[in-house]
Amino acid sequence: MISVSDLCFRRQDGAEVQTLFDGLSFTINAHEHLALLGDSGSGKTTLLHLLAGLLSPNSGQIEVNGERISAYNAQQLAHYRRKIGLIFQHYQLLDCLSVKQNILFQHQLNYPNQVASGFDALVEQLGLKDKLNKLPSQLSGGEQQRVGIARALLNQPKLILADEPTGNLDQTRAQQVVEMLTTLCKERQINLVMVTHSQRLTQYFDSVKVLANGQFDG
Numbered sequence: 001m002i003s004v005s006d007l008c009f010r011r012q013d014g015a016e017v018q019t020l021f022d023g024l025s026f027t028i029n030a031h032e033h034l035a036l037l038g039d040s041g042s043g044k045t046t047l048l049h050l051l052a053g054l055l056s057p058n059s060g061q062i063e064v065n066g067e068r069i070s071a072y073n074a075q076q077l078a079h080y081r082r083k084i085g086l087i088f089q090h091y092q093l094l095d096c097l098s099v100k101q102n103i104l105f106q107h108q109l110n111y112p113n114q115v116a117s118g119f120d121a122l123v124e125q126l127g128l129k130d131k132l133n134k135l136p137s138q139l140s141g142g143e144q145q146r147v148g149i150a151r152a153l154l155n156q157p158k159l160i161l162a163d164e165p166t167g168n169l170d171q172t173r174a175q176q177v178v179e180m181l182t183t184l185c186k187e188r189q190i191n192l193v194m195v196t197h198s199q200r201l202t203q204y205f206d207s208v209k210v211l212a213n214g215q216f217d218g
């Protein structure tokens with residue numbers, strides 16, 4: 001469960017101060033899947049980064065699964081970030097590593113002495129079994145994003161934050177990827193927050209919020 005109350009966040013760009021959120025409050029229930037929409041520049045990525053502990057609010061509280069991350073110091077935030085899954089529009093795979101190495105990379109960094117349980121089942125479910133020795137450049141966009149999903153899920157997170165994961169895919173591929181992502185997250189009871197510009201993709205989500213002027217519409 002995610003609970004955000006009275007969130008204020010400003011960006012300082014030189015002498016200019018931009019207020020993105022000024023008293024934003026909302027909750028996302030346990031296991032809920034939320035699609036986050038809004039015009040370009042409305043602050044969707046910024047909000048994901050606040051939930052990921054990559055940015056800190058100026059004031060207000062952010063609580064994720066009982067952890068009040070808005071009060072965390074840098075070390076606590078680094079530890080928190082290990083427990084969430086991040087999925088990006090541009091995949092952010094390492095080109096010099098194979099698909100298998102890419103999927104395992106983050107897990108091995110986080111937990112060097114632990115075997116990554118569930119690897120075989122995950123690659124099977126994501127249809128990546130026969131791609132494991134390929135390089136990312138040898139895969140289609142949809143396949144690369146499935147590698148990104150596998151990498152995020154391998155850490156067994158309770159929360160996945162996905163920033164326009166289908167922004168580079170055609171409509172058919174986008175629907176396939178989101179269907180896979182939402183199915184896997186439901187099976188594993190993972191909270192999912194996904195930024196998208198596509199109204200069509202919201203059908204796969206429990207709820208939809210539209211960000212405008214630092215607040216949710218409606």
Ligand SMILES: Nc1ncnc2c1ncn2[C@@H]1O[C@H](COP(=O)(O)OP(=O)(O)OP(=O)(O)O)[C@@H](O)[C@H]1O
Binds near residue numbers: 020041044045
């Ligand atoms: N690193 C940064 N430094 C200064 N301003 C930034 C930075 N990142 C984002 N911004 C500004 O913050 C505002 C919100 O940006 P954000 O990326 O959160 O919007 P968004 O809704 O995700 O947009 P898009 O749909 O285009 O990706 C924008 O006005 C943007 O220019």
